[in-house]
Amino acid sequence: MTRYLASRTVQIALTLAIMSLVVYLLIGLMPGDPIEMMISGNPRMTAEDAKNLRALYGIDKPLLERYLAWAHQALQGNFGFSRSFHRPVMTVLWPRLLNTLELEGWAFLIASVIALPLGMWVAARPRSKADYLVNLFCFAGISVPTFWFALLMISLFAVKLGWLPAGGMADPRAGTPLLVALGQGIRFAVLPVATLTIVQLGIYTRFMRGAMIETLRQDYIRTARAKGASERRVLMRHAFRNALAPVLTILALSFGALFSGAMITETMFAWPGMGATIYQAIQTNDFNLALVGLLLATFTTIVGNLLADIALVAVDPRVSIVDRA
Amino acid sequence: MSVATSPARLVWRRFQQHRLAEVSLVFLVVLLALSLAAPLLAQLRGIDPSLTDLNHRLEAPSAAHWLGTDDLGRDLFQRLLDGGRVSLTVGIAGAILSAILGAIIGVVAGYLGGRLDSVLMRFTDGVIALPMLPLLIILAAIDPAKIGIPTSVSQTETFALYRIVVIVSLTGWTTVARLVRAETLSLKARDFARAATALGARPARIMFRHILPNAAGSLVVSTTMSIGGLILLESTLSFLGLGTQPPAASWGNMLTGAQELLQEAPTLAMWPGLLIFLTVIAFNFLGDGLQDALDPRSERRT
Numbered sequence: 001m002t003r004y005l006a007s008r009t010v011q012i013a014l015t016l017a018i019m020s021l022v023v024y025l026l027i028g029l030m031p032g033d034p035i036e037m038m039i040s041g042n043p044r045m046t047a048e049d050a051k052n053l054r055a056l057y058g059i060d061k062p063l064l065e066r067y068l069a070w071a072h073q074a075l076q077g078n079f080g081f082s083r084s085f086h087r088p089v090m091t092v093l094w095p096r097l098l099n100t101l102e103l104e105g106w107a108f109l110i111a112s113v114i115a116l117p118l119g120m121w122v123a124a125r126p127r128s129k130a131d132y133l134v135n136l137f138c139f140a141g142i143s144v145p146t147f148w149f150a151l152l153m154i155s156l157f158a159v160k161l162g163w164l165p166a167g168g169m170a171d172p173r174a175g176t177p178l179l180v181a182l183g184q185g186i187r188f189a190v191l192p193v194a195t196l197t198i199v200q201l202g203i204y205t206r207f208m209r210g211a212m213i214e215t216l217r218q219d220y221i222r223t224a225r226a227k228g229a230s231e232r233r234v235l236m237r238h239a240f241r242n243a244l245a246p247v248l249t250i251l252a253l254s255f256g257a258l259f260s261g262a263m264i265t266e267t268m269f270a271w272p273g274m275g276a277t278i279y280q281a282i283q284t285n286d287f288n289l290a291l292v293g294l295l296l297a298t299f300t301t302i303v304g305n306l307l308a309d310i311a312l313v314a315v316d317p318r319v320s321i322v323d324r325a
Numbered sequence: 326m327s328v329a330t331s332p333a334r335l336v337w338r339r340f341q342q343h344r345l346a347e348v349s350l351v352f353l354v355v356l357l358a359l360s361l362a363a364p365l366l367a368q369l370r371g372i373d374p375s376l377t378d379l380n381h382r383l384e385a386p387s388a389a390h391w392l393g394t395d396d397l398g399r400d401l402f403q404r405l406l407d408g409g410r411v412s413l414t415v416g417i418a419g420a421i422l423s424a425i426l427g428a429i430i431g432v433v434a435g436y437l438g439g440r441l442d443s444v445l446m447r448f449t450d451g452v453i454a455l456p457m458l459p460l461l462i463i464l465a466a467i468d469p470a471k472i473g474i475p476t477s478v479s480q481t482e483t484f485a486l487y488r489i490v491v492i493v494s495l496t497g498w499t500t501v502a503r504l505v506r507a508e509t510l511s512l513k514a515r516d517f518a519r520a521a522t523a524l525g526a527r528p529a530r531i532m533f534r535h536i537l538p539n540a541a542g543s544l545v546v547s548t549t550m551s552i553g554g555l556i557l558l559e560s561t562l563s564f565l566g567l568g569t570q571p572p573a574a575s576w577g578n579m580l581t582g583a584q585e586l587l588q589e590a591p592t593l594a595m596w597p598g599l600l601i602f603l604t605v606i607a608f609n610f611l612g613d614g615l616q617d618a619l620d621p622r623s624e625r626r627t
Contacts, residue, residue, distance in 0.1 A: 015451055023463060031468035136345075139613075143606035145557055147564050148580060148598030155587045155594065253453050260458030264561060268584075278459045279565065282466055290463065297456050305454055 008309075012302050019298055020074070020291070024067045027287045082289040084281070089292045093274065097296060099169065100273035104262050106189070107196035111204050112251070114197075119208025120243070124235055126213060134205065141202025146261055150195045150268035157191060164191055167270035192269040199261050200254075207250050211243040218242070245316040252308030255301045339618040346614020349607035356604065357413055363406035374403035375572055395579075395593060396586055405596055408574040412604065415490050415569075416556035423494035423555075424548040427501025428540075432532045434502070435509025446506065453499045461558070464492050465567035482573055489568050493558045497551045504547050508540040542619035550612035553605040560601050576601045 054060040061069075073080065082089045122131040158166035170184035215221065216239055224238045225231075263275025270276070274297055281290035330338075341347055359366070367374050377399060386393045395401050434445040469479035469488075478484055512518055513536060521531050537544075562568035563577025571578055576597040583594035 011447075019455075023460070026463050026467055029467040029471045030463070031466070031471075139606055139609050140602075143553060143557075143602055143609055145560055145564075145577075145598060145601050145605075147561060148594075148601065151580065151584060151587070151594050151598065154584070155591060159587050253450075256454050256456045259456035263456075263458050267565070275459070279462065282459075282462055290459075294456075294459050294463070297459065301456055302454060 008306055012299070012306070015302060016295060016299060017071075020071065020295055021067060023291055023294055024070065025063060027291055028063045028066075030282075030285070030287070079292045080288045082281070082286055084284050084286040084289065089289050092289060093277065093293055093296055096272055096274050096277050097300065099271060100259075100262055100266065100275060100297075101300070103189070103192055103196060103265065103271060103273055104258055106193045107200060107262075108258060110193070110197045111200040115201055115204030116208050116244075116247070119205045120212050120235065120240060122205075123209045123212030123216065124231070134209075138202035138206045138209075141198055141200075142206075144199070146195065146199050146264040147268055149198065150191075150265060153191050153195055154268070164188075166191075167268070169270075169272055192265050192271050195268070196258075196261050196265045200258065203254065203257075204247075204251065207247050208243070211247045212239060214246075215239045215243040241315060245312060245318070248308055248312045248315070252305045252312075255304045255308075259297055259301055336618045340614050343610075343614035343617050345610045346617075349610040349614070352603065352607050353611065356409060356600075360406045360409035360413060363403060363410060366406070367400075367403050370403075372400045372403055374400050374407055374574075393592065396582060396590065401593070401596065404574045404579060405576070405600060408576040408579055408597060409600065409604075411486070411569050411573065411575040412556050412559060412577075412601070414486065415493060415559040416552040416604075416608070418490045419493040419555040419559070420497060420548050420552040422490060423497030423551060424501050424544060426494065427498035428505050428537060428544060430498065431502040431505025432509050432537055432540075435506035436513055436528060436532050436536065442506075445502075449499050449502050457496050458558075458561070461492055461495065461562065462565065462567055464495070465489070465562055485570060485573070489559055489562065492562070493555045496558065497555055500551065501544065501547050504543055505537075505540055508543060509536050512536045512539050546612055546616045546619060549608060549615055553608035553612075556601065556605050556608070 051060075070080070079089050081087065082092050085092045118134060122128075122134045125131055154166045157164045165188050168188060170181070170188045176184075221234060221238055224234045229238070259275065262273060263279060265271065266273040266276035267279055274293055278290055278293040278297065281287075281293060363374075393401050395404065430445055430449070434442040465488075469484070470476055474484075509532075513531075518531060518535055521535050526535075559568055560575065560577030560580075563575040564580050566578070566581060569575035569578055571581075579597040580594060583590075583597075586593055
């Protein structure tokens with residue numbers, strides 16, 4: 001176990017290092033020059049001042065050298081400032097990371113709780129009318145553009161019916177009774193969570209259905225039926241756990257896609273999360289915020305992956321830690 | 326007794342069993358034909374789809390404007406077709422590009438094996454796990470002038486199209502690479518591959534003349550399936566203002582302003598989104614049908 005964790009830690013560190021280098025270089029290629037933006041609002045700045053500012057911020061040096069300086073600081077826990085928030089990036093990102101995890105967590109949980117039993121249920125009756133309908137629904141979920149679905153939700157539930165807020169997040173004043181604050185929080189969360197859930201649901205259900213059908217064809221299932229086990233027992237005891245292993249692996253790999261979905265959902269519903277913040281940071285040329293935000297998003301995604309892998313070992317004794325390392 | 330049936334006919338017959346795939350194919354062919362013929366159609370109708378006319382904005386459907394006009398007074402029907410040409414081109418070209426990329430990586434990893442295989446597959450798994458959308462947004466935001474592309478080139482519509490094709494194809498190749506690698510592993514142990522080796526064929530010849538053609542069926546299926554995802558991605562990037570740039574139409578950027586106009590003109594938000602949805606679902610059904618037709622032993626349809 002220790003060896004496995006050590007090798008995975010090295011892998012995560014390597015991924016983050018490569019990511020930070022690539023993104024740093026890419027960001028250097030984005031339009032806009034930070035010094036020009038600073039002096040454009042001030043007519044008294046001369047070309048000489050601009051040069052001095054460049055030297056002061058170290059922007060006159062080659063890109064690679066700047067990256068190394070940045071990485072050196074980052075390794076000591078200093079991730080720099082956000083230009084648009086005028087605060088250290090970590091203090092900007094931390095609360096937003098929690099908001100994103102809240103959105104992703106609920107969507108993942110609800111989607112899994114619906115998709116796993118549903119996929120299992122239709123796998124037990126392949127080619128039936130129910131299977132056909134669920135399959136149609138899954139294809140619809142996979143094919144609907146997230147931002148358009150969000151638009152439809154807003155136009156129906158916020159604009160037309162006026163039941164739910166169109167966006168933002170509850171911000172209860174101090175002294176609000178807990179239950180009222182909770183109710184407000186839920187009202188704001190319903191549409192974004194529902195949007196992200198629906199988008200994930202189709203993918204998860206199809207994974208589960210495919211894995212179940214594959215498992216139900218195995219010899220040990222026939223054996224279980226032959227010895228008289230009830231269909232329910234065959235499904236729950238024999239097939240489900242065996243089918244769960246590949247599904248968990250694929251679910252873990254889809255965390256990155258979950259973050260991409262969350263990014264659009266947050267932007268559409270003005271949910272103050274990491275995805276929306278990264279997008280705004282790119283739009284407003286707040287390069288450092290975009291870079292660190294992206295690294296933090298990658299980090300949480302890979303750690304989520306690792307946790308899922310460990311969970312996989314717990315549910316499936318056939319998978320040994322050693323051969324995953 | 327029926328007469329001898331050619332393999333192609335067999336595939337076609339199996340494909341027809343999948344009704345949704347058949348309907349999808351018809352829908353896509355009609356859509357493709359219409360959007361390719363859009364400039365001609367505009368001429369016939371005497372409409373210039375890029376002409377803004379603020380005196381006739383947000384008009385209801387009429388004989389002159391079949392689906393009405395948008396917030397700048399342009400004919401919505403023609404703009405939808407123009408947007409469709411962009412979306413279909415990006416989706417299909419991006420999928421082909423990512424299939425080529427994925428096939429090369431997959432066949433090399435699977436055939437040569439060893440350390441190269443494990444490095445390539447680690448890399449592929451790493452890319453799959455990444456949150457791709459923010460990365461692609463950064464990639465879409467970079468300034469072509471800073472990588473030495475003159476503005477005379479980078480301002481053209483063709484360049485914008487190539488750029489978005491390359492960007493979306495960077496996500497599509499991973500699935501293909503894993504699939505082709507798995508196929509290669511089983512194909513390279515087959516007798517025909519071993520015979521080719523025994524005859525002294527070089528690895529490159531075996532990979533590209535013997536193995537890849539035999540993996541063509543699953544390549545076609547996965548390429549078709551990925552078109553839908555890439556169209557979604559293009560529309561998302563364009564919606565966020567980082568893909569196809571106005572005044573060129575794309576289904577994604579037609580929705581950019583729609584959020585503000587939800588009250589005034591709800592249909593403006595309906596049509597482009599509905600077309601994205603229908604096109605993507607049609608490509609997915611088509612891929613599903615092709616899978617049944619080309620690979621009858623596949624895990625589904627037991």
